[in-house]
Amino acid sequence: MTHEQIHERLGEWLDGELDGSASAAASRHIDSCAACKSEVFRLRRLGEALFAAPAAADPRSTEAFVARVMARVSADTVSSWEKFAARFLAPAFGLALAGLLFTIYAPRPEADADAPLGVAALSADASSVFEAAP
C-alpha cells in the first residue's frame, strides 16, 4: 500500500478493521512516517476528547429507571385499550345500534302501516309460531 492509501485508512487501522497483512503493512509504514504517526495521534486524541468515559451508573438509579419504564408501559397499555376501543369498539357499537334501529323501523311492505315495523314483524312471526303449534 502507498502512503496515500494507508493515510486514508488510518482510522480503520486504529479501529482494528484492517486484515492481518494490511494491518502489518500499515503498522510498518506508521513507524517510519511522521505524517501518519501525527495523524494517528490526532485520531486517538479525538476519540478521547469527544468520548470521555462516563461515570458508572448507580445501581439504585437503574431500579428507579426500571420503575419509570414500567409506569410508562402500564400507562401505554391502558392507552392502547382506549385507542382500541375508540378505533374498533365504538364504531362496532354504532353499527350494531344502527342495525337494531333499522330492524325496528325499516318499512316492510306486509306490515301494518300504523304499527312500528319491528313490532308488526314480531307479531306476525309470533302468530305463525302459534299457528304451527299443535
Next chain:
Amino acid sequence: MTEASDGELARLAADGDDGAFAELVRRHAPRVRALCAATLRNADEAEDAAQEAFLKAHRALGRFSGEASFGTWLHRIAVNHCLDLLRAAGRRRSESLDALLDADSSVLARALTEPSPATTLEDRDAVARMLNRLIPDQRLALTLCEVEGLTYEEIARAMSCSLDSVKARIRRARAELLEMARHFSDSDIV
C-alpha cells in the same frame, strides 16, 4: 434455581408478564442508557430516549422472533430511536448556533494539541457539542465505534446499512472534526 434467559423473559413479557419485562429492562438498562447518553449528549433527552426505546420494544414484543438475541434486537431499536431524534434535532438546529460552535472548534483544537485532553466540564461540553456539526448517520456510527467498541460489521447491522457505508461515515466524521479543529489550530502537532 437457574436464571431465565432473555429469550424466555421476552416470550413471557409478550404474553403480558410485566415482571418479566421489568427484568429485561433491569438487565439492559445500563447499555441502552449509556448509548443514549453518548449519542444525544443531553441528560434529560437521553433518559427520555432510553425509556422510549424500552417502550417501543414492549410494543413490538410480538414481533420479536428470537433469531437475534434480545439485546441485539433492543440495541437496534435504541439506535434507530436515537437516529430519529438526531435527525429531528438537526432539522431544528438554527444557524445562530454557528458562533457557539466556532468557539467549540477552538476548544477541540486545544484538546488535540495539549498534552492531556480537555478536562474542565465546560471544555468537555464544548468538545462534545462539536458532534452536533456531524450529520446524524456519521455521528451515530462514530459513537457506536468509539463508545461501544462495536466492529464495523456490528455497526452496519445496528444501523441497517452496508459495511462500506459504515467505513465512509466514520472516516468522514473524523475527517470533518479534525478539519474543524485544524482550522482553529495555530500550530501543527508532532
